[in-house]
Structures are given as structure tokens and as C-alpha cells.
Amino acid sequence: MPPPGLKDVAARAGVSIKTVSNVVNGYVHVAARTRARVQEAIDALGYVPNVAARQLRSKRSGVIALAVPELQSPYFAEVAGLIVQAAERRSWTVLIDQTDGHAERERNLVAGLRRHAIDGLIFSPLALAGEDLARGGDTPMVLLGERVWHGPADHVAIDNTAAAAEATRHLYGLGRRGIAAIGAQDQPSAVTAHQRLAGYRAALAETGLPFDPRLVARVDRFHRADGAAAMAALLDRPRRPDAVFCFNDLLALGAIRTLLSRGVRVPQDVAVAGFDDIEDGRFSTPTLTTVAPDTARIAQLAVDLLAERLGDGPAAAGPPRELRVDHRLVVRESTVG
CATH class of the missing domain: 3.40.50.2300 (Response regulator)
Structure with a gap:
């Protein structure tokens, strides 16, 4: 008996195959109730996405990078863990790099994006300014932290x-x-x-x-x-x-x-x-x-913004966005x- 596919999930959930595909691929513009119904069908049928086929169709590697100043910092370690969890829900793998806030390491990171099979970068810079980050070419990027505001990429920070x-x-x-x-x-x-x-x-x-x-x-x-x-x-x-x-x-x-x-x-x-x-x-x-x-929100927004930039919707080519996250x-x- 062949394993369940998108058509089986769609039939069980009472939605279109396209809707199931949107849920599986992590697109954000799906109603919460519909998403829950599709997820319930996925769990019941034991459907497992064919990641290799998806990558072949999308011409994506399914790998993103995360660069932070120092992993020994409990704050950055927590944010990194939350980003890995959010990425995993999209079947993404996260490569993590530590820059120590050194300008040369940050510059090499940005300049080397094209040479590696990395779909996008979530980056918390300390040394580089906006004009330096713009040299990353067309690789989608989301910025964290306070170093760069109104720069060349989407940005998530607190006040x-x-x-x-x-x-x-x-x-x-x-x-x-x-x-x-x-x-x-x-x-x-x-x-x-x-x-x-x-x-x-x-x-x-x-x-x-x-x-x-x-x-x-x-x-x-x-x-x-x-x-x-x-x-x-x-x-x-x-x-x-x-x-x-x-x-x-x-x-x-x-x-x-x-x-x-x-x-x-x-x-x-x-x-x-x-x-x-x-x-x-x-x-x-x-x-x-x-x-x-709200570190969980910071991580989720960073991954969601990157996913939108990697998609084919209107947000993929829109101007950089500045998003502020709550604190208490x-x-x-x-x-x-």
C-alpha cells in the first residue's frame, strides 16, 4: 500500500490539495482553523512530506543560516534554540555561526552567502552597518538586534x-x-x-x-x-x-x-x-x-519573515520591514x- 500523499490529506481534511501544500510548506496566510484541520489529517494519516522532491521543485536547499555574536551568551543561545524549533516546523535545517562581533568575520559571512547552498540568513550583527549588509546580494536576510535600523533587510527587535x-x-x-x-x-x-x-x-x-x-x-x-x-x-x-x-x-x-x-x-x-x-x-x-x-516571538517572526522572502507572494519583493516585539x-x- 503506497504511503499517504497530499491528495489523501486533502480528502480527509475537506480542503484543496493547494491548501494542504500551503500548510506543509509553512505559508502563514492560512486560517488557523483550516491549518489545524489539515494538521489533524496529517497526523491521523501519518503523512510525511517528501523533502527531497520539494527541494527539487523549489530549487531550495532547505538550509538557512543563523549568525550571532556569541553562543556562550544565554540570551543568544535561547534565541538560537527557538529559531531552530521554528525552522524545524518548516522542515528547514539551521546552520549556526558565531561572529564574536568582529567586522571581518561578519563581512566574510555576508560576502560568502552566494558560495554556499544557503536559502537565507538570520543575522544579529554587531560591527557591520547597513551599507555593508547590502553587499550580501540577493540572498534573503532577516536582521535581529539593534545595530541596524531601516537597513537593507527585514528587522526584528524590541524597544x-x-x-x-x-x-x-x-x-x-x-x-x-x-x-x-x-x-x-x-x-x-x-x-x-x-x-x-x-x-x-x-x-x-x-x-x-x-x-x-x-x-x-x-x-x-x-x-x-x-x-x-x-x-x-x-x-x-x-x-x-x-x-x-x-x-x-x-x-x-x-x-x-x-x-x-x-x-x-x-x-x-x-x-x-x-x-x-x-x-x-x-x-x-x-x-x-x-x-x-518575547524571545519566542522574535524567533518565530524571524523565521516567518524569511519564509515570506523565500516565497512567491507579494512580500517576497516588498520593501524591508521593521517589526518591534513586546517586552515585560x-x-x-x-x-x-
Whole structure:
């Protein structure tokens, strides 16, 4: 008995073969109820798409690439895992590369797209600007992060400035008036740090607190050791803070380690808030108050946008799109005990 095909699935679901094909190929413009009915028929019949035939027809390899600055970052590791899951639902394979934020590696990545059997790229650049990314030719690309806005490709990001301001206002609302910031960076490419510093400063202005540059600690990288060293420097200054907004959770965890080692209580003496909602912060002592980007939405949108660019619909050739994803403030023990 031959294995079930598209015609069998269509008959069982009561839809056209084209509709079944759209569901199997992951096209987004299918009603949720119809998609569920087709998926139920697929599961009941045990239908397995012929990936090789699909690739032959579409002239696609079924392989996309994902490039991020560093895989050891819990945030990027989580986003990468979610992108792999979203791609798997489309029967895509994801090749993952780490650029370390080096301009030459990012440039080589973009320049080499044509030489490899890669259908598209999801890319979080740190060094390259929009004009550099435009040299990737006609390979579809989706950008993540804050480095490039209104560039040559679709872009998915959160509002870092608004999120940082919300975290800072939370600390102010707890009665804290000496609110420090850890994570400032001077290099022009450090757009994430610039935006989060802007949000911090905006919240200070909104609440009537003066900006004190002595309460801003600069770092080379967003790692635990940098947060620990920055917190030590803040504690050694004449004006000690009673709250700290850290530009990511790793910085916050390092800061908490320094505070506790100095006998400073968290949050009684110094409240600490981070950014990213990594898993470590949910199990630290104390648990970490943080800004939680909707990483699942970021990953799904990135894959969906790439799929639309790879399709033959109107979105395939449309202008680049800027999409912002929601965030929320998750309040835990490091600010409220």
C-alpha cells in the first residue's frame, strides 16, 4: 500500500490539495482553523512530506543560516534554540555561526552567502552597518538586534529604550534615589548599550532625578566578570548607589556577587535589575528582577519573515520591514525581597 500523499490529506481534511501544500510548506496566510484541520489529517494519516522532491521543485536547499555574536551568551543561545524549533516546523535545517562581533568575520559571512547552498540568513550583527549588509546580494536576510535600523533587510527587535526606562522607573518607584547603571559602552557600534543608557537617562529625567555620570559604570563586554568589576568600582566611589540597573542579566549576576561578597544586602541595601530574563536569573539567590523580551516571538517572526522572502507572494519583493516585539518587566527578589 503506497504511503499517504497530499491528495489523501486533502480528502480527509475537506480542503484543496493547494491548501494542504500551503500548510506543509509553512505559508502563514492560512486560517488557523483550516491549518489545524489539515494538521489533524496529517497526523491521523501519518503523512510525511517528501523533502527531497520539494527541494527539487523549489530549487531550495532547505538550509538557512543563523549568525550571532556569541553562543556562550544565554540570551543568544535561547534565541538560537527557538529559531531552530521554528525552522524545524518548516522542515528547514539551521546552520549556526558565531561572529564574536568582529567586522571581518561578519563581512566574510555576508560576502560568502552566494558560495554556499544557503536559502537565507538570520543575522544579529554587531560591527557591520547597513551599507555593508547590502553587499550580501540577493540572498534573503532577516536582521535581529539593534545595530541596524531601516537597513537593507527585514528587522526584528524590541524597544530597548522604553524597556530600560521601565526598569529604571521600577527602581524609582521602590523609593530608590541613587540609581546607578552598569553596561555603558563608548564604541559607536554598541547600539544596545547606547539605547539602554538612553532609556535609563530618560527615566531619570521623567522622575526628576539628576543624571550623575559617577553612577554610570562602563564595561568592555556584557559578561559576569564585567558586572562584578563595575559593581566594585561603584561601591568604591564616594556616592554609593542604593539601586543598580544592569544592561543585561549577566552583568546583574556579577554585580550581585560583588555586593554579597562585600556584605551588602540585596535588595535591602542595593536593589538590582537586569535585562534579558535568562534562566540563571530565575534560580539565582536572590532571584533576579529583569526585562523579559518575547524571545519566542522574535524567533518565530524571524523565521516567518524569511519564509515570506523565500516565497512567491507579494512580500517576497516588498520593501524591508521593521517589526518591534513586546517586552515585560518581571519583578523578583533582587528588587522587592
